[in-house]
Amino acid sequence: MSAPRIGLDIGGTKIDAVVLGDGDALLARHRRPVERGADGVIASACAAVDAVTADAGVRVADAAGVGIGIPGAVRGGVVEHALNLGVERLALADVLRDRWGVPVVVENDVNVAALGAWHLQREQGASIAYLNVGTGLAAGLILDGRLWRGGRGAAGEIGYISIDPAGPVGADGLPGGLETYASGSGIALQWGRDGEGAVEVLSAARAGDESAQRIRAGLMTGVATAVRVLVLTLDVDRVMLGGGLTGLQHELVDGACSVIRGWEAASPFLASLDMGARIVLAPHGEPIAAIGAAHVEEIRG
Structure with a gap:
């Protein structure tokens, strides 16, 4: 089995997290509310990854990487003007890369939804x-x-x-x-x-x-x-x-x-x-954006 991929879709009110295995098999999915503010977003993302990896029976340290979709302007892993999350500026990729010890890529939420739609x-x-x-x-x-x-x-x-x-x-x-x-x-x-x-x-x-x-x-x-x-x-x-x-x-x-x-x-x-x-x-009920986030490093332009 190849290394699993982890994807997070961080919205204004919730986080949708998935772990994908070989052939994009959905190994686990976890949804939870998101806390506002930079510290709240970081804490919510960590809690979501802890829960979804436990459900999938894998460790985040063994993942190929973590992809994240989030509202706002995103450049180089830095999120700006995510107003509905109460975030003005947050170097999210750097913070979570240091926390998890695996590659972390952050992208705008609509872009990762497009990636998920393409895969589906x-x-x-x-x-x-x-x-x-x-x-x-x-x-x-x-x-x-x-x-x-x-x-x-x-x-x-x-x-x-x-x-x-x-x-x-x-x-x-x-x-x-x-x-x-x-x-x-x-x-x-x-x-x-x-x-x-x-x-x-x-x-x-x-x-x-x-x-x-x-x-x-x-x-x-x-x-x-x-x-x-x-x-x-x-x-x-x-x-x-x-x-x-x-x-x-x-x-x-x-x-x-x-x-x-x-x-x-x-x-x-x-x-x-x-x-x-x-x-x-879009297929009803599918975690489109989280699936796209899990693939964001693979086909980045």
Whole structure:
């Protein structure tokens, strides 16, 4: 048996940890809440690794390495501006490498989710965009089997693309951004009612509220436009939808595909790209980001 791989997906509220064996066999999985602040993140990561390795019957010292996905800007193993974790700056890779004595690689959470999506698709060599439709909107990109970050790590930050200069102003102060239309935070911002978010808006839309229906239509247009941007700029083979709003399942896919079909009816070129057929939903319940984290050193770009 080859050395196991350990992957951690550190989110704003929880850690999802896995140990992978030969052939990506899932030897163990452990989930636990995450503590805020630099010390809390470190303590939570160590506790998660202790638990998941014990469940798998392996030692962290025997692992090929530990990969970690975490929100925020990540460069050289240093995490910055992970605001939902209360972390301004943390040299996470160095701290945990010293603690565990094995290689530790840290990457942005959407990027590791893209790696996991690529592995789960089993189309090695294909290109895939993992479109995270959650609290925010961003894509992780695997091009020809390599993680693509871009010149300054901003590749995939398509939530900042404006599709309507007269549209609603987002949290970044700019009007008509994709993230304002197609994310949980953007939907709540448009709705403007304290304590209510995407769940309440979509429920109101189903009940016939016209304002909520407009926001829902904007969500579908936003997701369709994100797919269009990814296909037209990168021609990826698959766009996998993940994140909290994919709880809508086929309602989200069908809504986005309906928008795409309208474009295709007007443009033979867009019709030739078969964009709707490239959309897939992330497998429900799979630890996609943790699996990707376990492989982050293997196919880094």
